[in-house]
Amino acid sequence: MSTPLSDRLRGLLEPLVSARGWDLEDVQVTPAGKRRVLRVVVDSDEGVLLDACAELSREISGALDDTDTMGATPYVLEVTSPGADRPLRHQRHYRRAVGRLVKARLAAGGELVARVTAVDDTGLDVEVPGAKGRPATARRLDFAEIASARVEIEFSRQAAGGPDGSRDESKEEA
Template sequence: MSTTQIERLRALLEPLAAARGMDLEDVRITPAGRRRLLQVVVDTDEGVQLDACAELSRDVSEKLDETDAMGEAPYELEVTSPGAERTLTEPRHFRRATGRLVLITPREGAELTARVVAVDESGVDLQVPGEKGRKPTARRIDFDGIARARVQVEFSRKPAGDDESSKEA
């Protein structure tokens, strides 16, 4: 679909998401057989609950029925959250990932996996895990120094304060 259509949809849908306290993260239109799939991706600092997606989906559906933004061709609407391995592109994304493990590709230097410790207007403070028994190290990266970043899924993360030194032998 054309960028113009996506821009029109963003302008139409952003106020609906904002009215429900959500950020409109992305609008995508992809072919799905004879239909198209309109994906509306939203998020909040607390995450997005299924009920909130359903409520926004009703709002979006009503608004799209009132306009010709999707044209005459049939489409399916999906309102969703960004997902577990979301790409981080805005400072608010990093803020929402505080405490999470992220894979960062800096504009200069080697790729690194680190935990987000803190975020401010200009960058992110990270804790880089130590290798081969070494202690973790702190690192600061300004947002303009990040080429790409993505949240990593952790299946076996230990609870805070649960390390080998606190276990009984």
């Protein structure tokens, strides 16, 4: 839900985030006692390294200090990347999840756990793991068929950055 404050913050922060080639995923302002927490969530196709996130935090802090956007109430600034189990809402989120296992709640009902193999403008190709040693099956999902989806955490996953095109999770992310 968009508020006048979040709209003003997006207008101020979007150019700073875009200048790095990143996406501004979310801006949240929540009360925390006598102060507020301003959480800025950013991401990119390559992920967001912790040091780069800290640099952006300093830039955002300076920009906020130069304006009265946050008003007189004290606040804590958090600049972060989405978690590993991030919700998938946009085509770019699915593109970044190629090679990853996702759990999708289908608009027609039911759930599907599958590995994303390709993404285009209208939907995604997935590989549904076979049950009890059976081979995986390919399936096509249009975005309209997906009510919601999240990346599934895999503790026994093959090394990232392999031939499946997945992101290198050995990088330190924010």
